[in-house]
Amino acid sequence: MTAAADPITSARPDGAVPTARTAGPQGRRRRKADPFRILAFVILAALALAWLVPVGWAILTSVKTEAEAAAMPVTLIPDNGFTLSAYAETLSEGKVPRWAWNSLFTSTLVTAITVVISALAGYALSRMQFTGRRLIVTLTVASIMIPGQILIVPLFRLMLSLNLVDTYWGIILPQVVAAPMVFILMKFFDQIPKELEEAALMDGASRLRILWSIIVPLSRPILGAVAIFVFIGAWNNFLWPFIVINDANLMTLPVGLQTVISAYGIQYAQNMAQAVLAALPLIVVFLFFQRQIIKGISTTGIAGT
Known part of the structure; x- marks a missing residue:
């Protein structure tokens, strides 16, 4: 007499156990939430970059000479190199x-x-x-x-x-x-x-x-x-x-x-x-x-x- 088939393992042809990402409403909810996570990550990355821009600008300006720091047009990299x-x-x-x-x-x-x-x-x-x-x-x-x-x-x-x-x-x-x-x-x-x-x-x-x-x-x-x-x-x-x-x-x-x-x-x-x-x-x-x-x-x- 053979044992009854396990409904969990028999749910897939290969006998693998379905995970939360592959079966059930919870897995579907997680797949739907992925775009929101990506959007949140992009927004946070943009905000972090916006915060870093003035900080990086201050550091770059501090390693220029006074003439290059006040020169117009503004340059990112000084012509004569960085100085302390x-x-x-x-x-x-x-x-x-x-x-x-x-x-x-x-x-x-x-x-x-x-x-x-x-x-x-x-x-x-x-x-x-x-x-x-x-x-x-x-x-x-x-x-x-x-x-x-x-x-x-x-x-x-x-x-x-x-x-x-x-x-x-x-x-x-x-x-x-x-x-x-x-x-x-x-x-x-x-x-x-x-x-x-x-x-x-x-x-x-x-x-x-x-x-x-x-x-x-x-x-x-x-x-x-x-x-x-x-x-x-x-x-x-x-x-x-x-x-x-x-x-x-x-x-x-x-x-x-x-x-x-x-x-x-x-x-x-x-x-x-x-x-x-x-x-x-x-x-x-x-x-x-x-x-x-x-x-x-x-x-x-x-x-x-």
């Missing part, structure tokens, strides 16, 4: 290494303090019940909608009264309170099961112990993403350091490069070289932490805001 004279002039005329160190020092401190404050505040608003909690959450969300330029005058008067003008702390302290990061961490902490903390509380652990031993290890991806976002924002911040710092030895890199531009006028090759030098550290940060950045964007929902 614009970079050499930028490094010799200003205090670029000192400004880069100032940016690195202040951005690192801003990042460390902001992450600590935002984690403590986000955990308190997420887990602890106290009088005025809802009001604080509402004010935190509302403060996100306030333009930072409105706070410049009161912040400067505060730094002036504390004798922090022309100091590193004058740059750092106004940047360490970041309401968006508090809100992001609060929402992330809401997703962590409370049963983990309840067991620790029954064992006599304090709130700080729970935050350090349970919440922080579970939140490393989002904490890393928040740290990267804060660091990039602090590095690129121009307006506040420009207002609070007058000493050339304390200027950050964006402010210092702007003083070179103001002193020597518009020099296309040199200005592009300065822009490349200012963006180079952030490019390095992105290359090393691109996974954390992408994961942070997907986790926090920034891409949809």
Whole structure:
């Protein structure tokens, strides 16, 4: 007596098992979605190319002489070849290494303090019940909608009264309170099961112990993403350091490069070289932490805001 034929293997003459791409409505849906995927890929590739064009143009201009950078008609490849004279002039005329160190020092401190404050505040608003909690959450969300330029005058008067003008702390302290990061961490902490903390509380652990031993290890991806976002924002911040710092030895890199531009006028090759030098550290940060950045964007929902 022969065994009954398998309906799956007998569906094809060669006995091969149909896959999702070759059988069933799911396979047909996938085939229909392919043109949309191709269209989406083409659109994203075009947008990426449109973003890369000005970046490539800036790099090409920075390796030209000033005469060739300002010549008309514009040429893509210089007649006399590429040169690094614009970079050499930028490094010799200003205090670029000192400004880069100032940016690195202040951005690192801003990042460390902001992450600590935002984690403590986000955990308190997420887990602890106290009088005025809802009001604080509402004010935190509302403060996100306030333009930072409105706070410049009161912040400067505060730094002036504390004798922090022309100091590193004058740059750092106004940047360490970041309401968006508090809100992001609060929402992330809401997703962590409370049963983990309840067991620790029954064992006599304090709130700080729970935050350090349970919440922080579970939140490393989002904490890393928040740290990267804060660091990039602090590095690129121009307006506040420009207002609070007058000493050339304390200027950050964006402010210092702007003083070179103001002193020597518009020099296309040199200005592009300065822009490349200012963006180079952030490019390095992105290359090393691109996974954390992408994961942070997907986790926090920034891409949809």
